[in-house]
Amino acid sequence: MNVNEQLNEYAQMTEEALGKYIPSADCPQKSVIEAARYSLNAGGKRLRPALVMEFCRICGGKPETALPVACAIEMMHTFSLIHDDLPCMDDDDLRRGKPSCHKAFGEATALLAGDALAIMPFEIIAKAGAEKIIEPVYALKIIQLLAQLAGFVGMIGGQTLDLEYENKQPSVSEILEMYRMKTGALLEFCCKAGCIAANWGVQEKLIPAGNFGQRLGLAFQITDDILDITADEKTLGKPIGSDKENGKYTYVSAVGIDKAREYVKQLTAEAKEFLTEFSDTEFLNELADILAERSN
């Protein structure tokens, strides 16, 4: 099975399971449920679920064991996209070629749909722990890790810096720290949580897994910056040039496209180096390459 086929299989597993977790919209508060479902179903690469399940697999677990965590992280990611697109944040009308959540459902409903998608991940992981699909103490560890890496010192901290730096010229190291939190933290979570779900929560293995995720995340974010300048709108599914329009000074603005491309290559090589601590890593190695060369 090649990397794209495997990625598709993980995506299908995730989408099927996500559909079951979201409650039926057959209730008076259906608008918020439909808004959440709309954004969850808006496509995307399902990269995060694939990382969770693949790390579980290479640590000797079944991918299915980590499926609740995979769904949880996809919800958390979707929550961040919905809130990021809101008028008081990036004010984006399009996401993956479709109207963003608040354009389709209104601002208040989008706010609440995001809120609910930030909360439900913990219900899903706790349920998997309570039902012993994941060992209870490991489920607690995964919940702690998710909340840390999504919260004040993780993703939300990074989004705060993103705001702070608007219409400013942060230094290269400030930009990279912001990316580490904003994008790297959740990818670090995926890789570590996959290991923990396989009951492989030993510190010495979590460190290379987390480092792989962090490098992949940085490369991913810088590639996003590059595509914001070089892609065409149709392939990208959202307007290009939005960083500049939003007063965002990116890594690419700081060092130029050529150096940024070089750094993506370097980060990808570093990421792959951390995989040598594991075996059976063909999928992850190829995935890192594909992400560095993507056009949307």
Added chain:
Amino acid sequence: MNVNEQLNEYAQMTEEALGKYIPSADCPQKSVIEAARYSLNAGGKRLRPALVMEFCRICGGKPETALPVACAIEMMHTFSLIHDDLPCMDDDDLRRGKPSCHKAFGEATALLAGDALAIMPFEIIAKAGAEKIIEPVYALKIIQLLAQLAGFVGMIGGQTLDLEYENKQPSVSEILEMYRMKTGALLEFCCKAGCIAANWGVQEKLIPAGNFGQRLGLAFQITDDILDITADEKTLGKPIGSDKENGKYTYVSAVGIDKAREYVKQLTAEAKEFLTEFSDTEFLNELADILAERSN
């Protein structure tokens, strides 16, 4: 010790612990941390933490055991207030006599501070479970319960209904169902979670605890509606008449103030009836009376 002294003691325990959970603002993303701290410190009765710790106590546990859960629910409640006040929601400039979070820190920072306060509760409860302050399987049960009662079918579902019903005339049963979700759900959580933290998670005790919380929540919300009409702005700490101005049709609008006052009395009596399943309930009985007679 009378009920107000005990309430103050629980509040002090909560405020001291809350201060330790929020990370230091000595970091580049300090704005979001300061915004969260501002709203957490804005006072309030700390009713929810008191319910959690007192139910833990009457179930034979130490109040301290439930302190992490008490802090978690206060954060979740504060998150809901911050987002509720945002311009796309109720657009309130004042909260407890001070500028609301987005008035003090800007809309984007308030949004993110709310997001972080919706996530951190799970970190705190998971940590208490991992450190065996609360039994791991019970910590997972509390996390599941919090996520359910805060999410699509709980508080956020109720806030969605609140929006849906704006400028409409919902029926009395629709209003009460909205209150049950919007306000009752988190109070139900507090009472049940206190029992569970004391390792008293047996279903037959959770039901009266949850019912007490639900009745108290309904009485609390209807009292809020009454105060929105009858209180003076200084005592209430926010503008009066805001429900009408926001196009909100409340229980009081539907049945009138006299019948609403009568119903608060009935709900309070019903709540107290559920306490007969427990012993040593003097504090809870008095608390229910105080809440029904409050002026802010």
